[in-house]
Amino acid sequence: MLRFGGYIDAHWEPQVLGRLQEAGALPETLRRKAVEQLVELAFDLLDAGWLDEPVCQLFTNVEREELLGRIRDEILPNLDEEIDRSADGYLSDVEPEHRYQAASDAIAAYKLAFASYSEIVTRLDEAERYVAQAIEAAASDYESQPSAARLAEPSISRLTTLHDRDEFDDIAEGR
Numbered sequence: 001m002l003r004f005g006g007y008i009d010a011h012w013e014p015q016v017l018g019r020l021q022e023a024g025a026l027p028e029t030l031r032r033k034a035v036e037q038l039v040e041l042a043f044d045l046l047d048a049g050w051l052d053e054p055v056c057q058l059f060t061n062v063e064r065e066e067l068l069g070r071i072r073d074e075i076l077p078n079l080d081e082e083i084d085r086s087a088d089g090y091l092s093d094v095e096p097e098h099r100y101q102a103a104s105d106a107i108a109a110y111k112l113a114f115a116s117y118s119e120i121v122t123r124l125d126e127a128e129r130y131v132a133q134a135i136e137a138a139a140s141d142y143e144s145q146p147s148a149a150r151l152a153e154p155s156i157s158r159l160t161t162l163h164d165r166d167e168f169d170d171i172a173e174g175r
Contacts, residue, residue: 047102048109104131
């Protein structure tokens with residue numbers, strides 16, 4: 001049940017663990033291990049999936065407040081770097097919006113979690129603008145890169161014009 005990793009929302013295990021906790025059927029040792037793992041993911045990948053229902057049920061109120069305090073003190077001061085780090089590692093053919101989706105989701109979740117702290121919400125608003133600018137900058141690079149389909153177009157059309165046939169004519173004629 002503890003075999004899950006980043007992108008908490010993409011795994012079924014945290015949700016099942018949260019439901020078991022809601023039902024009072026999750027052993028405390030397993031709950032604590034799950035919380036430790038979720039805390040690591042919150043910091044390693046800027047993953048706010050731990051705030052979603054039913055996963056958030058795994059945290060006691062004290063654990064939740066402690067983690068939010070750590071995020072306030074350790075993540076938010078360096079949020080631009082965390083955003084960039086969360087978008088690193090994608091192949092160049094991945095759309096910029098997708099590269100920054102985890103960061104956007106985390107910012108939205110943290111805005112809800114810190115809704116009563118106007119200075120934090122202001123910082124998260126700035127982070128949203130930073131993400132939008134990063135997507136825009138990455139989009140210009142993404143659009144200027146030729147896709148694999150466009151790279152193949154000249155050779156296909158050249159073959160067709162050189163022989164006035166395409167590669168499927170032979171197949172259609174049984175050759």
